[in-house]
Amino acid sequence: MKLYYSPGACSLASHILLKEVAADHAIEKVDLRAKTTETGADFTSVNPKGSVPALALDSGEVLTEGVAIMQFVADTGGVAELSPPVGSLARARLQEALNFISSEVHKAYSPLFRGPSEEAKPAILENLTRRLGQVEAILADGRAYLTGPEFSAADAYLFTVTNWSGMLNVDMSAYPALAALRDRVAARPSVQAAMKAEGLI
Structure with a gap:
């Protein structure tokens, strides 16, 4: 998985959950004004909404909206609590x-x-x-x-x-x-x- 984030933005909550469940993941920083990622990619090709967080799954699908991402990570992360x-x-x-x-x-x-x-x-x-x-x-x-x-x-x-x-x-x-x-x-x-x-x- 890869989490697209902006430092300290609401995407931090999803990042915390990924760390909490020890999920195998990468992160990529997004410049929200320019709508580009740190590798120079057009972020709107990842998330047409242009906002973080976005979670690219191993299947190739992209999940957006922080609440949905946090619930998905919690449900699939293997930490019952x-x-x-x-x-x-x-x-x-x-x-x-x-x-x-x-x-x-x-x-x-x-x-x-x-x-x-x-x-x-x-x-x-x-x-x-x-x-x-x-x-x-x-x-x-x-x-x-x-x-x-x-x-x-x-x-x-x-x-x-x-x-x-x-x-x-x-x-x-x-x-x-x-x-x-x-x-x-x-x-x-x-x-x-x-x-x-x-x-x-």
Whole structure:
């Protein structure tokens, strides 16, 4: 398999999962502005959507969209804790968490990357802090990870998107449980390996 990524982008979550299951994979960096890969290939020939991540499978098929890639890697990676049985409540809770991060938390950060006007910024930050507050409330029962006691794809994804807070000057001091979760995730060997491979540490 080959993961197409941009350093520190949402593709990092898929990269973490590949490391977590010790999948045999290669990585190729993408310049998202130029839509080219580090080998000079036209990235839109790999993923016509032009976004990362994209996972080229050994069959020749290409899987896109981070949530789909993470679920595929978890389901095929042979690590039972990462892939609750289909039809179980645990599976539904994982999908619930992944979808919330994708549709609410990730998307709440996105406008900040576009350099919003000073007039628009307060509303954007209000929406983001509301979403982060909702995550903090989920963690208020003392659980170690977002869906319970075990690390999941949702934690890799949440770590990745909330990691943008530093570069975007988002104050995270109001979210101690989320900060503690991020520290636990950051300490995992899979996360350290993925970040090192992407030149982030």
